[in-house]
Amino acid sequence: MVSEAKSAIISKMTLSVGKDPAFATDYDWFLACALAARDRATLRFLEGKRVTASDGKKRVYYLSLEFLIGRQLTDVLSNLSLLDVFRAALEDLGVDYERVRSAEPDAALGNGGLGRLAACFMESMATLGIPAYGYGIRYDHGLFRQVIYDGWQEEYPEDWLSFGTPWEFLRTDVVFNVGFGGSVETYVTPAGITRYTWHPGEVVHAVSYDTPMVGWRGRSVNPLRLWSARAVDPLRLELFNRGDFAGASSDQARAEAISKFLYPSDETPSGQELRLRQEYFFVSASLQDLLSRHRRIYGDLHSLPERAAIQLNDTHPAVAIAEMMRLLLDEHGLPWNEAWAITSATFSYTNHTLLPEALETWPLAVFERLLPRHLQIIYFINNLHLEAAKKAFPEEPELLRSVSIIDERDGRKVRMGQLAFVGSHAINGVSALHTDLMRKTTFRDLNRIYPDRIQNKTNGITFRRWLHQSNPGLTAILKEVCGAEVVDNPEVIERLAAHAGDSALQDRIRAVKLANKTALAKVIAERTGVRVDPAALFDVQIKRMHEYKRQLLNLLETAALYDAIRANPDADWTPRVKIMAGKAAASYVNAKFIIKLANDIAQVVNNDPAVRDLLKVVFLPNYNVSLAEVIIPAADLSEQISTAGMEASGTGNMKLALNGALTIGTLDGANIEIRDNVGNDNIFIFGLTTDEVSYRRERGITAGQAIAASPMLAGVLNAVSGGRFSPDDPGRFVQLIDGLRGADRYMVTDDFDSYYAAQRRVDACWNSGEPWTRSAIINIANMAWFSSDRTIAEYAREIWNVPVDL
Numbered sequence: 038m039v040s041e042a043k044s045a046i047i048s049k050m051t052l053s054v055g056k057d058p059a060f061a062t063d064y065d066w067f068l069a070c071a072l073a074a075r076d077r078a079t080l081r082f083l084e085g086k087r088v089t090a091s092d093g094k095k096r097v098y099y100l101s102l103e104f105l106i107g108r109q110l111t112d113v114l115s116n117l118s119l120l121d122v123f124r125a126a127l128e129d130l131g132v133d134y135e136r137v138r139s140a141e142p143d144a145a146l147g148n149g150g151l152g153r154l155a156a157c158f159m160e161s162m163a164t165l166g167i168p169a170y171g172y173g174i175r176y177d178h179g180l181f182r183q184v185i186y187d188g189w190q191e192e193y194p195e196d197w198l199s200f201g202t203p204w205e206f207l208r209t210d211v212v213f214n215v216g217f218g219g220s221v222e223t224y225v226t227p228a229g230i231t232r233y234t235w236h237p238g239e240v241v242h243a244v245s246y247d248t249p250m251v252g253w254r255g256r257s258v259n260p261l262r263l264w265s266a267r268a269v270d271p272l273r274l275e276l277f278n279r280g281d282f283a284g285a286s287s288d289q290a291r292a293e294a295i296s297k298f299l300y301p302s303d304e305t306p307s308g309q310e311l312r313l314r315q316e317y318f319f320v321s322a323s324l325q326d327l328l329s330r331h332r333r334i335y336g337d338l339h340s341l342p343e344r345a346a347i348q349l350n351d352t353h354p355a356v357a358i359a360e361m362m363r364l365l366l367d368e369h370g371l372p373w374n375e376a377w378a379i380t381s382a383t384f385s386y387t388n389h390t391l392l393p394e395a396l397e398t399w400p401l402a403v404f405e406r407l408l409p410r411h412l413q414i415i416y417f418i419n420n421l422h423l424e425a426a427k428k429a430f431p432e433e434p435e436l437l438r439s440v441s442i443i444d445e446r447d448g449r450k451v452r453m454g455q456l457a458f459v460g461s462h463a464i465n466g467v468s469a470l471h472t473d474l475m476r477k478t479t480f481r482d483l484n485r486i487y488p489d490r491i492q493n494k495t496n497g498i499t500f501r502r503w504l505h506q507s508n509p510g511l512t513a514i515l516k517e518v519c520g521a522e523v524v525d526n527p528e529v530i531e532r533l534a535a536h537a538g539d540s541a542l543q544d545r546i547r548a549v550k551l552a553n554k555t556a557l558a559k560v561i562a563e564r565t566g567v568r569v570d571p572a573a574l575f576d577v578q579i580k581r582m583h584e585y586k587r588q589l590l591n592l593l594e595t596a597a598l599y600d601a602i603r604a605n606p607d608a609d610w611t612p613r614v615k616i617m618a619g620k621a622a623a624s625y626v627n628a629k630f631i632i633k634l635a636n637d638i639a640q641v642v643n644n645d646p647a648v649r650d651l652l653k654v655v656f657l658p659n660y661n662v663s664l665a666e667v668i669i670p671a672a673d674l675s676e677q678i679s680t681a682g683m684e685a686s687g688t689g690n691m692k693l694a695l696n697g698a699l700t701i702g703t704l705d706g707a708n709i710e711i712r713d714n715v716g717n718d719n720i721f722i723f724g725l726t727t728d729e730v731s732y733r734r735e736r737g738i739t740a741g742q743a744i745a746a747s748p749m750l751a752g753v754l755n756a757v758s759g760g761r762f763s764p765d766d767p768g769r770f771v772q773l774i775d776g777l778r779g780a781d782r783y784m785v786t787d788d789f790d791s792y793y794a795a796q797r798r799v800d801a802c803w804n805s806g807e808p809w810t811r812s813a814i815i816n817i818a819n820m821a822w823f824s825s826d827r828t829i830a831e832y833a834r835e836i837w838n839v840p841v842d843l
């Protein structure tokens with residue numbers, strides 16, 4: 038095996054990379070390994086497609102504007118059971134696998150949780166043998182690179198594709214035309230039926246690239262099909278010949294802008310025309326592709342719902358409802374009722390947020406200019422939908438306003454959430470609490486009209502990447518204690534619980550954690566220059582920077598703790614390292630100030646001899662999947678402190694608990710289900726509940742009371758806004774802190790005291806030693822349910838109606 042791998046790698050190096058191994062760089066070795074690994078995945082890949090077609094198996098199509106896949110090499114090798122073989126082969130060749138692995142660019146084709154969930158789902162679908170296609174955009178530039186300069190975030194373009202990628206196959210035969218703008222022609226057929234033809238004013242080519250997504254033990258390999266935009270004519274020669282070089286390629290620039298970059302804001306839509314062009318572009322290409330596949334295999338489109346399930350990852354691809362109708366009506370000549378029956382039986386929609394500002398809408402004028410035929414279809418859908426609503430609830434005219442796909446208030450808009458809901462047979466939330474809130478708030482009236490549509494599918498994570506690959510030390514222990522089958526069946530991790538009090542096991546768990554923390558300490562020193570002690574408690578908050586996620590609450594507690602230590606330096610403090618990482622949308626001013634505050638606090642605290650090693654503060658720049666793989670196995674404490682009711686689920690919370698971090702968190706999102714699984718004694722819960730949050734919101738209770746009741750909070754707010762951490766610009770944080778003193782939309786002040794107290798419970802537990810490790814073991818033992826294999830099996834059975842044998 039090793040010798041085979043060796044010759045495969047050498048052959049790729051010479052014949053495909055075109056390099057003499059003696060002169061190869063780390064990146065060349067990565068290319069050679071990736072190409073050799075891809076060969077091993079490809080036969081499974083092709084065979085899977087053939088069998089699916091010949092057996093008439095139902096396919097799942099996962100439509101997502103984001104796939105945050107990160108590095109692939111270790112994942113592919115490990116899932117093909119080739120990791121050790123390749124490592125040994127490279128060693129024989131005198132090459133270090135770690136360096137090769139690190140030479141791979143991190144594919145950041147997503148912003149955060151939603152994009153990473155799509156990547157975990159692709160891996161789980163391949164693992165469960167579900168024939169699936171992921172459809173998305175092949176962005177030239179993924180999420181920006183974050184550089185911290187003088188404590189401020191700066192954004193630089195990300196370049197993962199500048200040298201191409203060895204994983205993908207260009208499909209020159211899979212190219213579709215995607216239209217924009219133009220006009221709609223209406224005519225009546227000889228049989229008296231009104232028909233419509235759209236004449237787009239602009240056409241762009243969608244070119245496809247397939248990346249194989251390999252399931253565990255290579256059980257199946259599914260394509261991630263990403264579309265790249267190309268101009269139909271690369272150059273307008275008549276302009277070029279007249280010397281107008283810029284004009285000659287302007288069509289090309291306009292077309293290619295569509296797949297040029299990933300929109301970097303999450304939880305707030307950009308509202309820009311280019312974004313709608315991206316959404317329609319990939320949706321249209323994907324639907325044309327899957328319909329032509331269906332027709333090739335089955336001939337007739339009426340059987341589509343039996344052979345295909347299309348999942349919309351949030352509303353970003355929701356225009357697919359209108360595009361499917363257009364294709365069925367205008368291109369395939371189906372009558373409305375048949376087209377609608379096929380569409381709504383095929384689509385389902387996942388909602389990932391209820392934040393009002395995150396719900397996607399498009400001004401009618403923009404929508405009509407870009408997609409005139411689709412707007413007609415949406416009006417039609419809406420009329421029928423409102424008629425049905427009127428019939429069901431004749432006494433409630435205001436209900437019609439809330440369920441309408443067209444928002445008639447300030448400037449008329451298309452509401453993509455309503456469109457996705459109306460056009461789908463199943464709608465799901467991503468945690469029990471979030472689904473409950475969907476039913477009670479945003480989708481309350483739609484839920485009354487269609488009471489069986491909303492379901493819950495609590496998120497999950499792939500254990501292959503987030504445990505086996507990123508934490509081999511812990512995985513080795515699990516194999517020994519729970520049996521080798523743990524890598525195939527996560528449920529047996531539960532066997533660990535029986536040994537939670539075993540001191541030998543506790544020592545081993547602590548030793549693995551310490552080794553992981555030592556590795557992280559090295560990364561921290563390299564990237565920030567800060568030296569941290571791996572024996573200290575590593576307190577970690579890693580996620581997008583957002584006010585509702587309340588990094589500010591964490592920082593205020595840090596500042597208060599700092600003061601407390603200075604006031605009483607000889608008390609029995611728990612040495613802590615506060616580690617924070619995350620990107621802020623470039624236009625999100627407050628989030629960028631919070632990053633600056635983290636760095637300013639770090640400056641002051643880390644350079645104050647009075648606190649010695651009792652407190653260190655680190656902001657690690659450029660958080661991405663690869664950095665998460667280093668931080669998560671090294672965390673002791675997981676910060677999941679969003680305002681209750683605002684974090685739909687969270688998935689970092691699951692990754693951290695699975696790796697033995699204890700959670701400090703609010704009763705929000707999947708934290709609640711984590712608590713239910715690990716037990717109240719093994720998690721630090723604090724803060725307002727969802728009901729208390731809405732009570733306060735309804736009565737307009739603001740921060741004044743909380744601040745008046747807490748001298749510590751008042752002190753820390755004064756310190757930060759008075760320039761204690763920003764002596765070079767004392768007024769820097771006045772506005773940020775005034776936001777808390779005023780509306781305090783995310784109730785940071787209300788939760789401060791309770792959070793501070795919970796952190797002191799953390800200290801006490803950490804200082805007690807044995808009980809902490811015991812709790813960590815109980816956390817690990819009870820996380821099996823959060824495997825994305827479980828989540829995907831639920832989608833398969835309850836939404837997609839495809840068989841799984843899990």
Ligand code: NBX
Pocket residue numbers: 148149150151152154302303304305306307389390395467496684685686687688706
């Ligand atoms: O989706 C996230 C939620 O905030 C998490 O609670 C949840 O765990 C995760 C997976 O279900 N939402 C999210 O990541 N949203 C986005 O990234 C986003 C991106 C672009 C956009 C709106 C939202 N326009």
